[in-house]
Amino acid sequence: MAANEVAICVDAGTTVIKTVVFDKDGRELAVTRRETTVRHPSRERCEQDMHEVWDAVVATVGEAVARVARPVRLLAVTAQGDGAWLVGPDGRPVGPAVLWNDGRATDVVRDWRADGTLERAYRINGSLTNAGLPNAILRSLQGDAPRTVLTCGGWLFLKLTGVLGIEKSEASAPWLDIHRGTYSTELTDLYGIDPAVLPPLLTEQVQPLTATELGLPAGTPVVLAPYDIVTTAFGAGATTVGQATCILGTTLCTEVLVAAPDTTGEPSGLTLDFGTAGLIMRSFPTLAGTGVVDWLIDLLGLADHDEVTTLAAQAPPGADGLRVWPYLSPAGERAPFLDPVASGFVGGVLFGHGRTHLARAVLEGLAHVIRDCLDAAPGRPVELGLCGGGAASPLWCRLIADITGVPAVSTEDSQVGAKGAQVFALTALGDYPDLAAAASALVRPAARYEPDTATRDLYEDAHAEFLQTRALAATRWDRWR
Incomplete structure (x- = not known):
């Protein structure tokens, strides 16, 4: 240009x-x-x-x-x-x-x-x-x-x-x-x-x-450009094998770049070819996402997502035992597991729990979904790029790092999908030799969130409970509909 x-x-x-x-x-x-x-x-x-x-x-x-x-x-x-x-x-x-x-x-x-x-x-x-x-x-x-x-x-x-x-x-x-x-x-x-x-x-x-x-x-x-979940990864700086991204949007889309497709193993997620030799994306686009936060805003009569974060910051890690399984979509869930009748639910509720606990439990529940997707993806990333509207919340970004155990990073761009479209377009037009060179020139890191070692045991236990309780609930989902 x-x-x-x-x-x-x-x-x-x-x-x-x-x-x-x-x-x-x-x-x-x-x-x-x-x-x-x-x-x-x-x-x-x-x-x-x-x-x-x-x-x-x-x-x-x-x-x-x-x-x-x-x-x-x-x-x-x-x-x-x-x-x-x-x-x-x-x-x-x-x-x-x-x-x-x-x-x-x-x-x-x-x-x-x-x-x-x-x-x-x-x-x-x-x-x-x-x-x-x-x-x-x-x-x-x-x-x-x-x-x-x-x-x-x-x-x-x-x-x-x-x-x-x-x-x-x-x-x-x-x-x-x-x-x-x-x-x-x-x-x-x-x-x-x-x-x-x-x-x-x-x-x-x-x-x-x-x-x-x-x-x-x-x-x-x-x-x-490729469709938004791929292009947004480019905009977050993920352009080489092993890099991982999570879009905190209407869908929580956790994805990792791999060198070649693998159609063996347990069927899960999507495998996306975007025409770049030696790069394939494994993607886990959930039906859980920021719509769950919107639901909470309506339920509690809040003003916006910032108010959810403000409330959540007032509750301790683990929300004093309150848990939310955020499968609220009428279409159930599609990643990393597929169940069209999956339903959300709240557990561990006591009289002492209030709005702050519920706000934190929603953000933590969504972070457990992201960890579930990372565990289904090939390999283990050294860091997780965060983008989408939810990345504007430092508290949620820190929670994701704590619950997944993976350092989380965000960029200075407010519009990461559009930035990825520029990265792809300038590569396609020959201004840069490849996606990695374009991303290196155009994408700038902003914040980094290291997992808090003080909460590791708490969140490890909470994640095991999240999966075990979900497995029990799945035996009843078709009767809840």
Whole structure:
């Protein structure tokens, strides 16, 4: 990038679309955002209007371009993954997008687990299907009209460039033979799905801008980065084998970079190919996340997440025995274990417990989920990069370090997903020789949290109790629904 040029990077999340303007050194010059509506027509359904998402991108990009009047080198996009964003032959939506946390395909997943489909598919693609993946959603939907299943990123790339396709990380689960990096008809046969619904695999993720609504010149390079859980890892500085990241967002996504796929062992999590030789991501995106904190805010009548942290800081480590198992999603849980009827619960409650204990128990319960995912991942990281909205809480970051036993680090960026899109885009355009060089130049560490040795025994016992009690509860979950 030239000294006066900027990169416009879109991070299309589930509830907020953010556009960030970065200079050539990766410093944030402006952030614009629009909230988008997530609709729940019934308890198990989670949908978005595809046009509304596009309109939010147009609005945030246009505002960002107007706010920073400098030459634009590129427009990069990363977005929420999974789900089913269906378009017809004309490229128009055929209905609302079905999101990654939708639960209508619960029965499909249950049947596939019972008949062995999930395990057979895992041996091919290294990913354990859950109710929010497009193969399960497609099986649950009715209708035989011609259509193509995209992701949010694919939908936005189509609108921006007119190119129909899917990026490799978004295609990995559930469609790719992960050892070959290609579509697998064995998989579509297993799922009972016509492969004609699949879009082309994108071989070129840089295309010229054709959309006229954004205030950018036609022909501006548009770079489709991997979907958000991969791109956010780049933005946290994870670009080499063995580095680990956890996104503290709507999903707690714990992930580690490995050299090659491994489809042996107990099926768990996702294996994602993002087209970089010698790098594969093992990812454990939970359905537990900051939505649990939002639930607590509503329950206690609090103002925001900061108030949760303030309350939690007033309770001692271990919350005086109060425990929260934070499996509140209508779709159950998907990582590191799969159970579409998993339910949350609170244990150890006594009269002496109050709001401060419950606030701390929620943050600790979510930290136990992260440790569960780290234990399922290959190897043991020497440190864990933390990002997402939850990383703004030093208390929660310290709790995660204490409960996992792994030093935690955060970066100075407020928009780590967008930063990862810049890292990827400038590598794709040749400004840097590889992702590691780009991250080294553009990502800056901020804080480091060392595990507190004084609480190790307490949290080791608490984690064992967390797992044992969950195993007992799992025998009753289907009756609690």
